[in-house]
Amino acid sequence: MQPVDVSGISDLTIGYLLPRRPLTVAAFNSYAITSFTTSVMCINDLKLGYYLKIPPMTMFLAQVFNFTDHKVKLSFYSPFI
Numbered sequence: 001m002q003p004v005d006v007s008g009i010s011d012l013t014i015g016y017l018l019p020r021r022p023l024t025v026a027a028f029n030s031y032a033i034t035s036f037t038t039s040v041m042c043i044n045d046l047k048l049g050y051y052l053k054i055p056p057m058t059m060f061l062a063q064v065f066n067f068t069d070h071k072v073k074l075s076f077y078s079p080f081i
Contacts (some may be wrong), residue, residue, distance in 0.1 A: 006036045 003005050010032035042063055049059035 004036075006032050 006014050007029055011025060014028040018024050045063060046056065046059055049056070
């Protein structure tokens, strides 16, 4: 698989929509890279589940549970860090 440069596309997009706002461009770039990386990892997990003949709904529910469980733990432990 060829690597995709998301940061360049996101910089151009948000720079055109909201010019002269470097903090907004940096925040949008961070959001774009994070969401792209998360979606690629989700697709890789679904592909592995397909190869192992695990039903897609089961894989999807496992990913949703893992995501919400991680967010709950993160919100619980973050005040103590």
